[in-house]
Amino acid sequence: MNIFQDWPEPIVPIPIIDIGRLCTDDITLQTKTLDQISKACREWGFFQVVNHGMSPQLMDQAKATWREFFHLPMELKNMHANSPKTYEGYGSRLGVEKGAILDWSDYYYLHYQPSSLKDYTKWPSLPLHCRDILEDYCKDMVKLCENLMKILSKNLGLQEDRLQNAFGGKEESGGCLRVNYYPKCPQPELTLGISPHSDPGGLTILLPDEQVAGLQVRGSDDSWIIVEPAPHALIVNIGDQIQMLSNSIYKSIEHRVIVNPAFERLSLAFFYNPKGNVPIEPLKELVTVDSPALYSSTTYDRYRQFIRTQGPRSKCHIDELKSPRS
Template identity: 60%
Template structure:
């Protein structure tokens, strides 16, 4: 991957800025006026959306294991509708231990609460992004997001390097391994659901991704420090996720994720013990845009820090991804040109979050 080996400017840890007691944020974090959250969205949602109390769909997966086929089919339909209409949904009764979810969040809170010099031992570079970071993209002079993060590879096994995982707190590596195992299994089950709903056969998408042993799974733990001017910046700029799909464990105490729906930003209200699932660009390509990735962003809070864990489930990096033949017809020709995920994510790693510019650039000329 031909990324720069160094960041273009000295890295500033956002958490350190927040804890320094500043009253105004540095200019490099101030978004253009058109990109700033409104004052209403900093605490709830945009005015129009908040009046109707809209939230992304919440789906109970329990009935997928029911002996009643009607209940199973209804759950499949709900997932299909959510993928087509929202690109985002929350799942309950998903099979991952609630205690493990809680432990994962708490362990990473402890990591970000460590002294800066201990965290700096895991500092990352743009060559792999693996480790402790504070910016996405390598363009000099870019407007930055108000967040720090820790990024690591979990799958395939050839990329997993536990030495790069935090050794403190002492439970961290054990929790990462347990959480990674359980969430990757859940993602495999979700792939079957998406594949069945697209009429492709339950193993199609997994095979298109390279098979269960070859898929890519990466964990990014996001830390959004409290911000003295949350109406001027964002924790994460608008973007669609470049991979297959994302399994997000949100902060249940502080909302921040916003999803673009009908040109309005909807603030997601996390359901206790639920995961948030969103379609990524690679599923959009494979489904020939039957399922679409959706722009989302993160707002920050004036009084509380926020942590979330995003598990990215991706295709094998050197496989060509293109629309499934079964979903290409005379009436609906292939919308996208083939591209490997390695080629695709280079755009994101170079330029940082840019709405849906990358997936739109793949469209075949008509």
């Protein structure tokens, strides 16, 4: 089952990078790999990673577990329904209007770290053993994010712990999982799985559905480009917080999700974010006379609240935080 040929938009493979090469003794290969990541962060804001350290078996188990959950009867899923007071748990955006476009997805959102926010009672209890699989999956995701933060710092010419420290350190950085389930849609021309946006946090690591196309990235010519996942690859994208910290050297790119009339689709997005109350502003090492600070100082908590009050507005949120001096 592969429906890529059904899409009129161009399919362009975003960079696929073997980050296992960074663990070799070949300095030339290490340097080439770092350069590939640097170019992807600066030009694309998206890239795929292979040999990333997570086992293919665990990736497949995680997707199979969530697919089984979303196929449960509604009364069982609603045992974990979220509430107006919390986003955590099971929810639905099916037929929810955002401007002129309807969202078309169910989702499940949960916190993994810091430990003070992890609440297993909000994790699904079915299917059996799902919590053990989720624990292993999120643990490996945090390891990958911490490794990527070192790489991104190094490519900016900074100490390898610089971005991590700007997030509040390893223990205080946030990690959360949103699983998106897109049922078959009878009128896909009237809906989007997720409306156009850039991710407000730091890093997003996406485990995509390899069989059904859906994720689209805004190209430099303003076109929508379909992302074709590589087998057992993970898709990495830069969030707004890292764009601000890097003084726009790294780019947070607008993207959206398209639904399909014939096939359902599932994806797992792991978000790695700064601690909510630490100041986020261009790092002083990256600010010069020729490259002044582009953004005013904020916090992740304030930024998220700003987005909630403004509603979906593509990339407008981060643009409104640009410093008057820029």
